[in-house]
Amino acid sequence: MEIDVRRLQEIVGEEDVRDNAADLYVYGSDASVHEANPSVVVRPETVEEVQAIVRYANAQLVPVIARGAGSGASGQAVPIDGGIVMDFKRMNRIKAIRPRDVLCKVEPGVVCDDLNRALQPHGLWFPSAPESGRIATIGGTIANNGSGVRAIKYGTMRDYVLGMKVVLANGDMVTLGADTRAQASGYQLDRLMVGSEGTLGLIVEATLLLRPLPRFKAMGMAKFSELEDAGETISDIVASEVTPSLLELVDDIAITALNKTLNMNLPQVEAIVVYECDGRMKEAVDYDMATIKEICEKNNAFGVEMGSDPKEMERIYSGRKKLFAALSRYREGLVCTSLADDMAVPSSKIAECARKIHEIGERNRVVMNAYGHCGIGLLHTKILMEATRKEQWEDARRAVDEVYEYVRSVGGTTSGEHGIALSKAPAWKKEKADSLQMMKAIKAALDPNNILNPHKLMDAPDDWVTATKLRYPVKL
Amino acid sequence: MTTEKARVPGRAMPLGARKPLVDPREIEFSRLKKWASELNLCIRCGYCYEHCPLYRASSWEIDTPRGRLLLAYGLLTGEVEPSPYVAEKMFECFYCGNCSRSCSAKVSPTDIFTDARADLLDSGYAGEGTTARNDEKLCMACGRCVSACKAQALTLDMGSMRVAVDRVKCKGCGVCVVECPVGAMSQRAGFGVTREELSAAVQSYLRGINGSPKVVVFCCSWSMTPGLQLSRMESAGAVNASGVIVSVCSGRVDPGLILDAFHQGAWGVMIACCPLDECEHDGNYRARERCVSVGRLLDVLGFQAERLRLEHFATGEVQKLKNAVKSFAGEMASLGPI
CATH class of the missing domain: 3.30.465.10 (Uridine Diphospho-n-acetylenolpyruvylglucosamine Reductase; domain 3)
Incomplete structure (x- = not known):
């Protein structure tokens, strides 16, 4: 693959093209476990520049990988075949x-x-x-x-x-x-x-x-001694006449991580449910909040806290916001990896799914937790593992397989919001087995030369562990 | 301003000497090694981006804390080969610490950068980055910069009468640049905080704004700017409606810059700095002294001294800053233009 860097410089200007080894290394990563260097990074500022770059790439059969902030968790912006990474951060108007x-x-x-x-x-x-x-x-x-x-x-x-x-x-x-x-x-x-x-x-x-913008907001937090009770609460709220504007689950592993990293002093219970209601009238918001509190208490919640003061709401929610990174500090020697991290299941299955995730983690010698936007059936997990040990990647591979097998069995889906790209492609291909050909036909019709983010989704490798070099210092 | 590189590459070396470059494969990175497991704990979420003043200026990912952590990781694993460019990048950081404070994984990027700098320097890869440089042709060896440097990065060698910059210790605050009476100390431009860049930012803001009170706010990056962090409004006038200009440390704002802002048409100038005991560089004390003397000067010239305001904000007090800017703009609106 030959890329004429001078041609790209003519299009976007010298300042907005980088092809030195250090910049390419930085643009080879995102928040996933994958790593692969691009051949060049360009930063267009206009539509015409984007068009000119794509025309050049299409003629030369060079991959073009769009990149926003590089915060994807599944390897969306990792250029598996090299090529041109198109950094869109300058088109920010x-x-x-x-x-x-x-x-x-x-x-x-x-x-x-x-x-x-x-x-x-x-x-x-x-x-x-x-x-x-x-x-x-x-x-x-x-x-x-x-x-x-x-x-x-x-x-x-x-x-x-x-x-x-x-x-x-x-x-x-x-x-x-x-x-x-x-x-x-x-x-x-x-x-x-x-x-x-x-x-x-x-x-x-x-x-x-x-x-x-909603005029009124209130936020609540309910604690549960049993994860099942928290899951049932979420299912009950979703099926009730109230629609909260936020409904989140945080499990015991997440609580430990938050207390350890951010000194949050949360009670060490099996689960916490955080919820928020918003609306145009304070009375209506209060009424919804009271209904949810009732549902929580019916399912054995205790210590329900509620607040509508912005500072109080910030306190209630701050932990959830910082959870992703805080999980890195759950236990010495373990790192936090974005794997099997955003499955969705029917809302009545939240409790069962959360329990399954814990069991699968334990069985496979990794730590897996459950948290997330359960109101839409979405559960996040992270695999906390010793990433420098080869065997742990075998464990993680098995755990991911088992989680998705369960998710498919209850009519769930592989990714609720983080995307498929590389890490989730093997499971997703199984889930979408009978529509893969349709997707391939659409891809071939719109991108016959396969230059746009190639080898992702249905075209991604069948084993995510070896799809690219891993970002951790481990030899497989 | 000179472009000649400072002759002293760093600590523990005879003045004027330069270490030979070590074969990249032979470099041990003895200090960086101890961070190996911390580098694995960084989940590369990129949440540090919005807090980094360097990234706000360049928008290249290599100029983010995550970008430099990746370089540090690559240096350790051998995936990134040490080079003058890598060294240059590693020496670019204002040590505002916003990244460390915002990191929920509790990784401390700035500590890692410091050790990477020391290792690179030992191997002969001396980047200049955002560190101070001293033009020996201009330097009078008065020592003002040395006593102003809270990071103790500057030393005056009484034998040679030269000021040496320890590039590992230098945090790029720029206080020495303002303190130097002859303009011998300088910092490389490129991240919007040199005297010339700040002056250009003031000019561009004042030219772009029509009507409403023309208020310039010099804001240290510890307090964080309100408003859009990384995006732009289509209409130029809305880019920076409040005139907030990030100076990284209030110690960088010299009297000339303040007077220049008035000269260019500002109705009022506010300096937003850390609470008195909280500035790592004592830049806020300097800003306070300058405000007093420039305020007197404004009085003598027949302008109202209240057109210059100093306010203190602790880290993250964005709303307080917004309110203060709004109320100051209101006061200036009633005073009108100079």
Whole structure:
């Protein structure tokens, strides 16, 4: 694969092309266990530059891998075949905020939390920002169909994309969707791009639906001695007439990690459920909060705390926000890896799934915990393991297989929000076995030369452990 | 300003000497080694990005704490070969510590960078990065920079009458640059905090704003800026509506810069710095002294001294900063332009 760096420099300018070994090494990683260096990194600033780069790559049969913040947990932005990493962070303009149309138009490199900062003076927000919204870009969030903690009430990224401009593999730009909420027949091509992980086209602009900022919010936290009770509570709340704006589970392993890293002084119980309600009227919010409290207590919750003061809510929620990284400190010698980390199951199966995760971890000599946006059936886990020991990767491989076997058996899905890419591809291919050919046909029609993020999703290697070099110093 | 590199590459070396480059494969990284397991604990989430003043200026991922941790990891595993470029990157950090404070995995990037710097320096890979450099042709060896440096990174050799910069200890605060009476101390440009870059930022802000009170706020990066961190509004005027300019440390804001802001049309200037006992570089004490003397000067010139304001903010007091900027802008609106 020959890449003419000078040609790329002509397109975006010398300053925005890097091909030295150190920069390439940095751009070879994300938050996953995978690592593979690109051949060159380019930072376009305009649609025309993106088109010119893609035309060049398509003619030379060079892979193009879109990259937002590089915060993906499954290896979406890891260039498994090398090639051009297209860093979209310079295309970071909020182009229009149209309160009367309740929409905004943004470039793909806009950071989710920044968008919300810009919307706030208009009394609007974009509720689908993921927990990593402080760095995650809109482009990456769309390409992963991210959701975040408020999906239970406000839906996932898919529900907020009204339209987008996309550069296709041949360099042409197409405008998909419209500036309206009502869009009837025809193939929903904008939706096709949501969750496509950069394999079908490069999103260069997105039109997003907005929501009015809720006037009142309150947050609660309930403790449980039994994980099953917490799971039942979540299932009961989801099936009730109340729709909280947030419903999260935190298990005992997560509690230990939080207490250890952040001195949070949480009670060492089997599970904590955190919930939030929001709305236009304080009375309505209070009424919903009281209903949820009743459901919690019916399922043996104790020490239910509630608050509507922003500081109090921040205190209740701060632990959950920092959990991902805090798990690194659960036990000396173990590291926190993003594996099997975001499965979703029908909401009545939350408790069973959480218990299964613990059992599977124990059986395979790794630590696995359960937490996450259980209101939408989504459970996060992390595999805490000795990453420098070869045998632990065998253990992790088995644990991942067993978790997904269970998830499939109850009608769940491999990834609820973090995406498939490399780490989850083997399980996902099993889940989607009868539609893989359909997806391959779509990919071949839109990207006949297979240049856009190749060898991800249905084309990813069958073994995630050996798909790329691992980011840890271990010889397999 | 000179572009000549400082002759003294670092600690424990005779002045003027330069260590021979060690074959990259032979370098032991004895200090960095002890961080091997910590580097595995970094989950590479990238949550440190939004806090890093270097990244805000460059938006290249190598200029993030995660990027430099990756380099440190690569140096240890042999995946990254030491080079003058890698050394340059490793010596780029203002040690504001925002990354360490924000890391939920409790990894301390700045401690790791310091050891990587020392190892690289020992092997002859001396990056300049954001550290101070001294132009010996201009230096009068007065020693003001030495006594101003809280990191004890500067030493005056009485024999040769030269000031040496310990690049491992230097935290890039820039206080010595402002203290030097003859302009011998300097720092490389590129991250928006040199005198020239700050002045250009003031100019660009004041030119872009029409009507409303023209308030310039020099804000140290410890307090964190409000508003958009990593994105831009399409209309240029909205990029920086509050005129907040990050100076990394308030000790960098010299009287000339303040007067320059007024000269360029600012109605008011606010310096947002750490609470008095909390600045690592004592930059806030210097800022306070400068505010008093420039305030007197404003009075003498017939302008209201309240057009210059010093406020203290602890780490993370973003809302307090926002409120203070808003109320200061309100006061300046009633005073009108100079």
